[in-house]
Amino acid sequence: MSCKKEARTIMANSAPVLLALVALFAVFPASGYPQDAGSTISFGILFADRDPIVGSATCYNGKTCELVKDIGPIHSLSITHFSKSPDRGSRLKIECASDCSFGNQQFSTEIGRERQFYFFNGSDTFTAKLLAIRIRDPVGRILLNY
Incomplete structure (x- = not known):
């Protein structure tokens, strides 16, 4: 025993x-x-004419990370080539049901040290830039925290 x-x-x-x-x-x-344990990214989306959305996602270094899929006017919101380092080239990419873009009139923008991004109706789909001010309706803004 x-x-x-x-x-x-x-x-x-x-x-x-x-x-x-x-x-x-x-x-x-x-x-x-x-192994890359990943980083949690908290985000908020403040719409001009809808209730705000908050959430979080786990993103891995060097990978594409989808934050939002089919919520409101946003079809997809993702971070490509994610890196916590501000000088590593992370980009925020948006796709909307109707055409939308960031302040640079493109579907993606570099994150760098920025953590707040406005997005608007419409975009530039051609490369020629006219010397004119085009006022676009704001859809909202995206806030990131990581």
Whole structure:
């Protein structure tokens, strides 16, 4: 009977070691490098004529991360080439049911150090720029926090 009890004691004591090993293999894959655990991005979308939307998404370094899919006038809102570093070229991309774009009149804009982006009805679909001020209706603004 004492052997059985001793075996249970050894197994009970080895459980924390086993859990630690499982955690170690989850963090360090077979290649020996830590996996990208991802970063949580919180966002808010304040519409000009609708209720605001808030949410969060887990994004991974160097990957495209979709924040919103088919909500209100937005068909898709994503961050491409995500990086927490402001000088790594992350871009915010928007697609709307009807044509919309950022202040640069394009479907995407560089994030850099900015965390607030306005978006408007319409966009420039041609490359020639006219020397005229074109007033576009605001759809809303996007706020990012990470």
